[in-house]
Amino acid sequence: MTFDPMAAAVDWLDAYRAGDIEAILKMYSAGAVTECRCDGVVVTGAEGLRAYWEHRLQQYPASHLDDLRPSPNGAEINYIARNGIVAAILEFNSLGQIICMRCGPQPKPDAGIPHAAEEYAGDQRRLIEMLRRKLN
Numbered sequence: 001m002t003f004d005p006m007a008a009a010v011d012w013l014d015a016y017r018a019g020d021i022e023a024i025l026k027m028y029s030a031g032a033v034t035e036c037r038c039d040g041v042v043v044t045g046a047e048g049l050r051a052y053w054e055h056r057l058q059q060y061p062a063s064h065l066d067d068l069r070p071s072p073n074g075a076e077i078n079y080i081a082r083n084g085i086v087a088a089i090l091e092f093n094s095l096g097q098i099i100c101m102r103c104g105p106q107p108k109p110d111a112g113i114p115h116a117a118e119e120y121a122g123d124q125r126r127l128i129e130m131l132r133r134k135l136n
């Protein structure tokens with residue numbers, strides 16, 4: 001069976017919407033990196049990830065799916081949260097676990113700001129290098 005990053009992204013959002021922190025945490029690899037532009041934090045490690053998601057589930061509950069599209073090494077999923085649309089880019093390893101999640105507010109189309117995938121493209125190499133150094 002082939003891994004489907006788009007389906008995994010929907011599973012991630014379903015767990016987020018349900019407030020199922022255990023299901024969310026099981027989706028991440030041991031060395032995963034989360035960069036949240038909503039809160040301006042970079043999170044690593046199991047304890048950090050749990051604390052991040054406890055806060056996130058309370059302060060920014062997810063509502064409905066807004067958009068879903070493939071992205072390099074994963075999927076971009078946009079969803080509606082309390083303060084507007086959030087774009088999350090999920091990158092997966094060969095086992096289908098999240099190795100990197102980057103999220104931030106999705107600008108309105110008429111704002112003249114690049115799409116989240118374009119905005120984060122420059123950060124991708126830096127985050128992958130940070131993850132590689134952490135795993136080695």
